[in-house]
Amino acid sequence: MSAPTTKPPGLWTAVRELPSNVWSSVFRNPLPSSDLERAQTSFTNFFLHLHPVKVHRNTLRPVYTLGLGLISLFLFLILVVTGILLMFYYVPSTTQAYDRMLDLRGTVAFGIFLRNMHRWSAHGMVAMVFLHMCRVFLTGAYKKPREFNWVLGVVLLLVTLFLSFTGYLLPWDQLAFWAITVGTSIAGYAPLVGSQIKFLLLGDTTVGQEALLRFYVLHVAVLPAVLSLLVAIHFWRIRKDGGLSRPEDGPAKAGPTVVKMRIEPKTRTFGLQGFVRGPFTKLGNVPDDSVYSWPNLLMAELFVFVLTVSIILVVSLLFNAPLEQPVNVMHPPNPAKAPWYFLGLQEMVSYSAFWGGIGVPTVFVLLLFLTPYIDRDPKGVGRWFARERLLANTLFLTLVALNVIFIIVGTFFRGPNWTFVSPF
């Protein structure tokens, strides 16, 4: 069939319009100026379509989330970037690793700064992921339908700890060697499979070249990939579970009265939006407490991002990551201490290796996993310290406080031979 064809634009026109044609082929929408365009922008941009078109106002309240999950994500991104850069100068060899640390200090441009960023972000990520978990617990956000996302979050906490632990060995200094010697021995106490796990982890009977190589591969390839996948599922579930937790919507506020909400029959399809379960599939102009992601959510994210990066930059300028003496397999430092977040564990281990290192932590992690399946009371979701959740919150805070006390004792009150010393 011969359709009436318009004359194609000439070469000159094509050249003249090249920049705008390239631009509009990449970004299909102009900067949005109407609600429709805001929604379209969210849908057609790869990065933006991770976001819902609209978010509930409660999601954007800084005092509700404290931005802890986002901060954790941004710290992970900083860790990926600085980690890849550090890989260009690092060799996972017992004879070279420590020298490479000194090179970072001495010869590599920005080397010490990158290492500082990586180290402080790692500490920060452990802290932020933990605080994020506390936030989710204390606001009751793990309850139905978000049980599985809570479980994913607990797994993410464990992977974060393991990532930090594997990274701890890589500088191959005294701190690294003895912390890993102690840490893997704790794994050896696990019943039945303990010694096998330890042998698989170290690739040998003691911490040495094989262990360094294994920890390196786990740290730079395996665990980041696992973490990225789990984070993706974690985020995806947020949307599939209906957005962030929030208090139940009260009676409709004063405003345009809606006579009736129109729910379209199933025979009609409304594209992607029509399939998405949750609160945003309403048709009809129901007033709700949601706002468009562009620009509200994006601005909030940008703010948290800039804040996170700024703090890490300033801290990395002010404080250097510690580097102790090179490994001396014959002389453990006295006392030999694990990284601070494992010091509570180490303190417990000093009473009993099995109960402190395996028994109590296993029970604690199992309790965390089972929390949303034990606590089925739907009340008290979406508010900090809800009165209905007094018992659950008290139990949780007690366990957290115990851990913090053990960490403080292990950090400040333990001297040579792990005897009790006063820091004052």
Add this chain to the structure above:
Amino acid sequence: MPSAARSHDPGATEAQVPRRRLLAWLSSVGLFGSAVLAVVSDLVFFKPRVTYSPSARFSIGKPDDFPPGTRIARDLERVCIVRDGNKMAAISTTCTHLGCIVSISDTGFACPCHGSHYDQDGNVTGGPAPKALPWFKVNLAPNGELEVDKNSLVDPGTYFNV
């Protein structure tokens, strides 16, 4: 399309359904079995057949190098060589708690990591260590040098007479 073919095939009997179910069941078992095999072979792969650490059997020198009353810690091999009169023994200096190296103290051994204490024979006298320090077999090699074998344990108190 097998299902479409069956519906148009007057010769199809009900007997075909159990057969299909059996095939589905067998393939499921096959798939699951392959997954299990894959995991097992991964574990086999990760378990090194050869390790690169120093040999567990090593020479420590002639008996005359250790005058009676000697207690010398060899931190590289993680043993303490004890000579009491003409009796010699090798006691492990790897803490049974979490693998730190214990050092020789006035009363026996002390661990710097979590504060375990042992007596002269390696018995636990304090701290979180769950069991005594093991003793290793000591032998005289044909070349006249003493040999310690960390792969063979002996009962604590078992000495080698030189």
